Amino acid sequence: xxxxxxxxxxxxxxxxxxxxxxxxxxxxxxxxxxxxxxxxxxxxxxxxxxxxxxxxxxxxxxxxxxxxxxxxxxxxxxxxxxxxxxxxxxxxxxxxxxxxxxxxxxxxxxxxxxxxxxxxxxxxxxxxxxxxxxxxxxxxxxxxxxxxxxxxxxxxxxxxxxxxxxxxxxxxxxxxxxxxxxxxxxxxxxxxxxxxxxxxxxxxxxxxxxxxxxxxxxxxxxxxxxxxxxxxxxxxxxxxxxxxxxxxxxxxxxxxxxxxxxxxxxxxxxxxxxxxxxxxxxxxxxxxxxxxxxxxxxxxxxxxxxxxxxxxxxxxxxxxxxxxxxxxxxxxxxxxxxxxxxxxxxxxxxxxxxxxxxxxxxxxxxxxxxxxx
Numbered sequence: 001x002x003x004x005x006x007x008x009x010x011x012x013x014x015x016x017x018x019x020x021x022x023x024x025x026x027x028x029x030x031x032x033x034x035x036x037x038x039x040x041x042x043x044x045x046x047x048x049x050x051x052x053x054x055x056x057x058x059x060x061x062x063x064x065x066x067x068x069x070x071x072x073x074x075x076x077x078x079x080x081x082x083x084x085x086x087x088x089x090x091x092x093x094x095x096x097x098x099x100x101x102x103x104x105x106x107x108x109x110x111x112x113x114x115x116x117x118x119x120x121x122x123x124x125x126x127x128x129x130x131x132x133x134x135x136x137x138x139x140x141x142x143x144x145x146x147x148x149x150x151x152x153x154x155x156x157x158x159x160x161x162x163x164x165x166x167x168x169x170x171x172x173x174x175x176x177x178x179x180x181x182x183x184x185x186x187x188x189x190x191x192x193x194x195x196x197x198x199x200x201x202x203x204x205x206x207x208x209x210x211x212x213x214x215x216x217x218x219x220x221x222x223x224x225x226x227x228x229x230x231x232x233x234x235x236x237x238x239x240x241x242x243x244x245x246x247x248x249x250x251x252x253x254x255x256x257x258x259x260x261x262x263x264x265x266x267x268x269x270x271x272x273x274x275x276x277x278x279x280x281x282x283x284x285x286x287x288x289x290x291x292x293x294x295x296x297x298x299x300x301x302x303x304x305x306x307x308x309x310x311x312x313x314x315x316x317x318x319x320x321x322x323x324x325x326x327x328x329x330x331x332x333x334x335x336x337x338x339x340x341x342x343x344x345x346x347x348x349x350x351x352x353x354x355x356x357x358x359x360x361x362x363x364x365x366x367x368x369x370x371x372x373x
Contacts, residue, residue: 042068051093052153068121070114086147087134103142105176106161119166128155221292229338257340262289266304283316302349
């Protein structure tokens, strides 16, 4: 994108310079329709205080153009480093417009210096009424902040954005909702994992090489310890087929949770006929739990859970159709933002009222940590 900008900001091409008669006036740059919009100038870091007054005068749907100088378009800018942005797609009126533009993906938030030959950035926003809540979301290297308390005079949404070169050439920037890689392999190389050394690493060469994975334990909907969702928790444990994550489903069931719902992923068909001959590929069942149950009750019902406890989302999905990402999983073009996960061993329905493997919180936590490590 910036290579194209550099070409555009050179003004006339070399061929055009050769054909243009010396002394002839340069071709005038076509003015944009945005020049007729109300314009605000971004001078100092902070919120644009005029947005609230403008919203009271004009109402919802008003388009406003904001002109940002080039020295503010960098990752080291104080408002970007402080993440002064509240909401996702729709932001509070006191959210910094530079941080909001980077959060929307119009501009690269990792640039430490402004792009050469850029004069300014012009952003067109739409004024909206105050929202009930402003959700938090990690996108394009910036984590926005959440806000529910109200007290904002208005909100705004970024409609379009462009860069203007020093010679007047305008380049429209395409919106990108997420710059993260859409498809991430389930295998994480050991060199990329976050590790910490044990205390005895100085005792011997063997201890110096002893490393353990860093993990975070959180509490699920039923207030039991699970693992926080991350790519390392779902990644393959090695290059051998027996160490792949998909191989774990032969003996285990994966339970995943969003902020409010719980889902189960289990094998629906192992690809073998009744006589033991392979007849089809392995498919999985992705289902939503009708009601989140404690680990004791899940053991009583048996794992995988019976269909009476589930709402089947997809009865037969291949492993290749599950697209794991940094923030969740995509199941046939529908994204589920995951926050917790837990692998549990398969088990038949329990006849006793209490399962020995889920009798207490201490046993549950021990089984969780033991299986994770």
